[in-house]
Amino acid sequence: MEDKVNLAEKLASFDEAFQPRIVATYNDNKVQLAKTRGEFVWHSHPDTDDLFLVVSGRLTIQLRDRDVELGPGELYVVRRGVEHCPKADPEAHVLLIEPLGTPNTGDSDERAAAVEERI
Amino acid sequence: MEDKVNLAEKLASFDEAFQPRIVATYNDNKVQLAKTRGEFVWHSHPDTDDLFLVVSGRLTIQLRDRDVELGPGELYVVRRGVEHCPKADPEAHVLLIEPLGTPNTGDSDERAAAVEERI
Numbered sequence: 001m002e003d004k005v006n007l008a009e010k011l012a013s014f015d016e017a018f019q020p021r022i023v024a025t026y027n028d029n030k031v032q033l034a035k036t037r038g039e040f041v042w043h044s045h046p047d048t049d050d051l052f053l054v055v056s057g058r059l060t061i062q063l064r065d066r067d068v069e070l071g072p073g074e075l076y077v078v079r080r081g082v083e084h085c086p087k088a089d090p091e092a093h094v095l096l097i098e099p100l101g102t103p104n105t106g107d108s109d110e111r112a113a114a115v116e117e118r119i
Numbered sequence: 120m121e122d123k124v125n126l127a128e129k130l131a132s133f134d135e136a137f138q139p140r141i142v143a144t145y146n147d148n149k150v151q152l153a154k155t156r157g158e159f160v161w162h163s164h165p166d167t168d169d170l171f172l173v174v175s176g177r178l179t180i181q182l183r184d185r186d187v188e189l190g191p192g193e194l195y196v197v198r199r200g201v202e203h204c205p206k207a208d209p210e211a212h213v214l215l216i217e218p219l220g221t222p223n224t225g226d227s228d229e230r231a232a233a234v235e236e237r238i
Contacts (some may be wrong), residue, residue, distance in 0.1 A: 079121075
């Protein structure tokens with residue numbers, strides 16, 4: 001029997017930046033929580049959109065032509081194929097939705113993709 | 120050019136209960152905001168999961184064998200085919216994700232499905 005997910009409780013259970021944890025699944029998608037500190041890598045996902053909802057802190061989604069600044073309770077969907085690079089100063093907590101199996105680094109090979117881990 | 124979505128601003132722009140508004144799309148899914156007051160109808164979605172994330176207030180997702188009580192920052196995914204009936208007393212504001220084209224009333228004919236409307 002699956003239980004509800006309390007976002008704050010799940011966020012308190014890990015500390016690593018840019019290592020999203022899966023907290024639920026919705027059809028073939030993973031609902032993840034991530035902590036972001038500093039800048040990630042530029043990447044895109046050729047086959048899927050990427051949903052970001054900020055839970056706390058401020059997240060900047062850098063696009064090649066502008067920045068999207070998100071605070072708590074704000075969401076943005078990066079369309080498939082669009083290059084982006086999230087950054088937070090100092091830290092943001094973010095809910096992310098992507099299809100299961102999607103690497104968080106997309107098409108970038110600058111760093112290893114996070115392992116999919118359910119908590 | 121799509122802009123970010125501020126959930127509070129979108130929620131302030133309508134008042135009807137059980138008439139979800141689409142605020143974004145993610146792949147073939149609609150990201151919706153809904154206001155819930157009182158009890159909806161018992162229904163299920165035979166072909167899709169149903170994601171609920173409470174933004175404010177308290178939402179009870181009644182299942183046939185138990186109730187799932189959600190407060191702000193809590194989410195629950197109703198699995199495909201599982202009968203459920205959301206209720207709120209007095210009111211809850213909820214983010215919902217379902218595939219585009221999914222009627223909010225599922226397989227129930229007790230009331231008309233909400234028209235899909237993007238705000």
